[in-house]
Amino acid sequence: MKQSKLFTKTRKEAPKDEVSKNAQLLIRGGFVNKEIAGVYSFLPLGLKVLEKINNVIRKEMNAIGGQELFMTVLQDQEVWKQTNRWSDEVVDNWFKTNLKNGTELGMGFTHEEPITKMMKNHISSFKDLPISVYQIQTKFRNEARAKSGIMRGREFFMKDLYSFSKNIDEHNEFYEKSKIAYKNIFNTVGIGDMTYMTFASGGTFSKYSHEFQTLSSAGEDTIYVCDKCSVAINDEIIEEQKSCPECGNTELRKEKAIEAGNIFSLGTKFSEAFDLTYKNEKGEETLVIMGSYGIGPGRLMGIIVETLSDEKGIVWPEIIAPFKVHLLNLGQDEKAEEFYEQLNKKGVEVLFDDREVSAGEKFADSDLLGIPYRVIISEKSLAEGGVEVKKRNETDSEIISIDDFLNKLK
């Protein structure tokens, strides 16, 4: 795409009321727009990144058998009363609204209740199980404060998967698969090495749940890392669980971190409330065992910006970058246009800075936007035999012939 056609403009300064680094950079780059504290629109560049993150997540969810659906925002209070989660005393971050006739509705902050109820139409026999379903959908949480940019919003995207199993063994098998799927996701988007599977409190059904915590000075959580096993323990349970649950190591490293995802065994809590049962092979009505598995794609985008950016701007991992190549034309209109066409023909995602602005402005914007390959075409580069290529996360550039660059991108 030509940058002269991209409607968003970069800014030198973020809005003064924006205190989080991720939102500051994303607003300055034109990736998101702040509507209200904790409520951000996604502009074209931001939406491209988000969709790529969504597709990384989808691929892993599909691989473990997840079927995608899309639940609603508006929630019937009767459904939530069945699990005692309607009351504002029990759930303190509901957004609620009203129908014309005065009936109060909720705005979904999660979807266990409606999805369990819906499953009653589709589960009756052992032959129907196991099932896992997921969605990538907008959720609402009425946070008293919202200071973490897109890492903790009042309105945010969530991938939530729910599993339905015949028994504990079947549930555990899926739960273990989900751990691997989650690790794959964090590795793929470039934060695997700083993201730890973290033991957290498990509720009545299982001893632990698991969070995936990414080390970050902006994180609101504290975790204790076991460097032998590359797992961690959440602050919440460190008093009961003072050593690594995997190897017994007691030398744990205390770190600040942000929760990038979590997986949770729900047992029969919801199936009991909604009487979600199946007939087993003996014809007996049996409660379904459930689990829930969350990742916030927008939060993940925020974490990536928060942890991988440098003083000049964002550094996108290639797989989720809005474009692969940022082509900067420095006064070589014809040659640059021709090269741009060649890249397009090869199917390379390229942002072509064809604007009539100074070289300095182009460089600064390129660093801010964080596209993996910055490619300069200038009189100097052509005289030296081609284009000047620099990766966003490296300091040195190299001159390379146009053909070599095209081949390199294959």
Added chain:
Amino acid sequence: MKQSKLFTKTRKEAPKDEVSKNAQLLIRGGFVNKEIAGVYSFLPLGLKVLEKINNVIRKEMNAIGGQELFMTVLQDQEVWKQTNRWSDEVVDNWFKTNLKNGTELGMGFTHEEPITKMMKNHISSFKDLPISVYQIQTKFRNEARAKSGIMRGREFFMKDLYSFSKNIDEHNEFYEKSKIAYKNIFNTVGIGDMTYMTFASGGTFSKYSHEFQTLSSAGEDTIYVCDKCSVAINDEIIEEQKSCPECGNTELRKEKAIEAGNIFSLGTKFSEAFDLTYKNEKGEETLVIMGSYGIGPGRLMGIIVETLSDEKGIVWPEIIAPFKVHLLNLGQDEKAEEFYEQLNKKGVEVLFDDREVSAGEKFADSDLLGIPYRVIISEKSLAEGGVEVKKRNETDSEIISIDDFLNKLK
């Protein structure tokens, strides 16, 4: 996909409180789930159709230069006060909610206001224009009654595009392009021949706006069709506009119809309220001319079901069908599995009914689900040389060799 793995089950009866044909069929087929009146979740089959409709729309919006973004549900009341649209007396279908501190927020029923405000960050010079942006996003309208299934929901998907132009000529040029884009969309999804561009009231800026109305006995609108020009006039303006605006024809055919889309010249109504201006070539601050262009993808799905289905079930046009082929195995497990693999390898989207249920049940479900090609593999079909192929919208079937069928689908 194997139907035995698809978690949704078909039903013989729709819920008793569901009065609309589109929702009855979609619920029976497992495409959607009713959460509250006018509020429907999209299950895997329904989401597949919706995504295909979205992609048809995206293609046309991108072709006329639209840049995709994603605005928020939660709305700052201050923004809406600037155009006097915050009050419930002015806009009677707001859903509103509250922050913890008591501040009232709106839930977007449209996005002119926030998008105009946001554009102030990105438009300053004549060089920045024209711009058109769009989103496919969830909107909320607090309808007193909701009886039209997914054709008129309280929570629904909307594609809304907004155009920003330097002057009336530039606006008109885009407006004409949008008409063609809309016609392309309705033609592509299979309702072009029953969808009429309809003259409707235009507001202060232009004499007319334009709706795209699809003939349907379930429609809530009345239109007057000019058969000479294949355009129509909306009931609202028929008293002032008694003849076809294109040819003067006064012999108009009165029909019931449902609005499938609309396009509207907004003039400077919103740019004035938000002081959205650009510097023209003489350096003068000039108000931007805007337009808005809506299509509801979920509504479109409802219209297609409402108008193209028959007494046995849904009839999906091929381009938006959840699968292209419905393969029914009647007792030929090995051969059917092999054929299924061949179809998958060729990249054909196939739903393979591998369930252990009667042939009659498979036929009934196949008619209900409405997949374009029903392909039966049975002892009889194999004895006669292949598979029995019937298109959903035709009555006759034919026996065709497996190789010929595979070639036919190329």
